[in-house]
Amino acid sequence: MRGSIRTRLLAAFLMVAVLSAAGLSYYFLTQIEAYGLRNLETRLYTEARVSAALLGAMYEKSSSAGGEIVIPAKEISSALADVSSETSSRLRVLDAKGVVLADSGGADSLGSSYAARPEIAKALTGAYGADTRRTELGRVALYVAAPIRTGGTIVGATYASSTTFSILTLLSDYRRQLGLAVLVFALATFVLAEMLGRWLTRPLRELEVGASALAADHSVRVTPEGPREVRALAEAFNRLADDIENSSIELHEEERRKSRFVSDVSHELRTPLTAIRGAAETLMADDVSIDDRARFLSTIVSESDRLARLASDLLTLQRIEGATGELPLSRVDLRQVAAIAVEALEPVASERGVTVEVHGEAPAVLGDRDRIQQVVANLVDNATRFTPKGGLVTVTLSRDDDHAVIEIADTGAGIPEGDLPRLFDRFYRSELSRARTSGGAGLGLAIVRAIVTGHGGTIEAANRVSGGAVLTVRLPALKDEAGGR
Ligand SMILES: Nc1ncnc2c1ncn2[C@@H]1O[C@H](COP(=O)(O)OP(=O)(O)OP(=O)(O)O)[C@@H](O)[C@H]1O
Numbered sequence: 001m002r003g004s005i006r007t008r009l010l011a012a013f014l015m016v017a018v019l020s021a022a023g024l025s026y027y028f029l030t031q032i033e034a035y036g037l038r039n040l041e042t043r044l045y046t047e048a049r050v051s052a053a054l055l056g057a058m059y060e061k062s063s064s065a066g067g068e069i070v071i072p073a074k075e076i077s078s079a080l081a082d083v084s085s086e087t088s089s090r091l092r093v094l095d096a097k098g099v100v101l102a103d104s105g106g107a108d109s110l111g112s113s114y115a116a117r118p119e120i121a122k123a124l125t126g127a128y129g130a131d132t133r134r135t136e137l138g139r140v141a142l143y144v145a146a147p148i149r150t151g152g153t154i155v156g157a158t159y160a161s162s163t164t165f166s167i168l169t170l171l172s173d174y175r176r177q178l179g180l181a182v183l184v185f186a187l188a189t190f191v192l193a194e195m196l197g198r199w200l201t202r203p204l205r206e207l208e209v210g211a212s213a214l215a216a217d218h219s220v221r222v223t224p225e226g227p228r229e230v231r232a233l234a235e236a237f238n239r240l241a242d243d244i245e246n247s248s249i250e251l252h253e254e255e256r257r258k259s260r261f262v263s264d265v266s267h268e269l270r271t272p273l274t275a276i277r278g279a280a281e282t283l284m285a286d287d288v289s290i291d292d293r294a295r296f297l298s299t300i301v302s303e304s305d306r307l308a309r310l311a312s313d314l315l316t317l318q319r320i321e322g323a324t325g326e327l328p329l330s331r332v333d334l335r336q337v338a339a340i341a342v343e344a345l346e347p348v349a350s351e352r353g354v355t356v357e358v359h360g361e362a363p364a365v366l367g368d369r370d371r372i373q374q375v376v377a378n379l380v381d382n383a384t385r386f387t388p389k390g391g392l393v394t395v396t397l398s399r400d401d402d403h404a405v406i407e408i409a410d411t412g413a414g415i416p417e418g419d420l421p422r423l424f425d426r427f428y429r430s431e432l433s434r435a436r437t438s439g440g441a442g443l444g445l446a447i448v449r450a451i452v453t454g455h456g457g458t459i460e461a462a463n464r465v466s467g468g469a470v471l472t473v474r475l476p477a478l479k480d481e482a483g484g485r
């Protein structure tokens with residue numbers, strides 16, 4: 001079924017209105033009709049009984065006088081006509097055989113026998129007889145007969161009848177009025193349904209307007225009002241709109257990050273490529289001294305290394321950030337891992353003239369051994385790089401509640417306060433290290449943070465009061481070792 005809520009409401013209302021009006025009128029009309037018939041029957045019966053009693057007394061008199069029973073038919077007829085003209089009923093007097101002796105309705109029926117009529121037959125046996133029949137004219141007529149008694153014997157019957165013409169007229173009049181009432185009722189229903197429909201559908205239409213506007217503007221919300229169901233719908237709509245807005249913001253943010261990443265990568269690629277190209281171009285000239293040749297070739301080699309490292313770092317970062325719970329987990333002894341990382345960096349550190357020491361103990365953690373080793377290596381690499389000759393880098397292991405803590409502290413210049421918030425971003429390098437030709441792309445700390453958060457840990461960078469930077473990594477300790485000290 002299609003159509004608007006308003007038309008459906010209207011149809012339902014009209015149906016209910018017409019059905020109930022029709023049903024109620026039918027019920028009351030039949031009640032009224034039955035009541036009218038009962039009243040008429042009582043009246044006719046009273047008339048029949050009263051005249052039967054009077055006639056009975058009359059017969060008694062004439063029989064007790066010793067004479068034959070003489071019915072003064074003419075007088076009785078006219079007397080009856082007088083009475084019945086006021087009561088609109090017809091009264092007849094019958095003898096013991098059911099033959100008409102007197103009739104208020106005229107002389108036509110005098111002498112004819114009504115013995116065959118059931119109500120007469122009943123009256124002549126002494127009972128009360130009544131019947132409802134249709135007359136030849138199609139009207140409903142009520143017939144009532146009462147026995148006339150003299151002493152113990154039944155000497156005849158009085159017979160009262162009336163057509164129910166007046167009741168039917170009344171009822172048909174009433175029916176016409178009823179039709180009018182139903183019409184008025186239907187009209188009122190129409191107006192009411194229309195108003196109710198408007199009132200009900202207004203918030204729905206507002207919701208529709210809101211939904212259409214949402215497509216263009218994700219910040220559109222609707223005010224929950226109207227019936228409860230519509231309010232619930234509006235609230236659901238608003239939640240949906242929130243979701244859409246949030247995910248579109250996220251999408252936008254992601255888009256921005258991606259494009260920045262791409263431009264960062266291409267920027268990082270350009271620098272070594274320019275250097276390689278410059279060196280190669282110079283080498284192509286004829287008059288290159290042996291010394292220069294060696295210098296340019298080594299530039300090409302180191303810049304190619306830098307490109308290769310950049311590629312592998314990006315790949316690492318991509319793998320870590322793309323991985324979802326795929327790390328090969330095992331019990332990792334942090335002291336051991338730190339020692340291996342430091343030992344591997346020993347040559348670089350001594351070349352930079354920096355001493356590296358490992359102190360303390362930390363509870364074991366559950367994690368990827370190689371990745372955690374990479375965390376320590378990246379941090380120690382930074383520390384030795386940003387510390388001047390003769391400096392000291394300290395790797396300190398400890399426990400903090402149920403966390404294993406690794407601190408890498410150096411005696412360098414520290415990290416400029418302004419750089420701290422963005423330090424762990426991809427390609428982020430402070431101005432100072434940017435100026436240096438040596439050094440990486442600024443991916444080291446991004447990789448470190450990705451690994452640490454992948455292990456459910458945290459990393460913080462700070463400056464020591466005594467000078468130099470300190471980077472603190474916290475990893476959740478293995479459960480069974482958390483309490484053992
Ligand atoms: N111990 C430190 N002392 C001072 N500055 C530091 C220290 N560690 C990191 N930084 C600063 O943070 C920046 C980012 O470090 P990150 O390790 O991400 O990059 P990078 O070392 O420059 O290059 P990469 O690690 O990719 O070779 C560095 O460029 C440097 O400016």
Ligand SMILES: [Mg+2]
Pocket residue numbers: 378381382440443444445
């Ligand atoms: Mg680094």
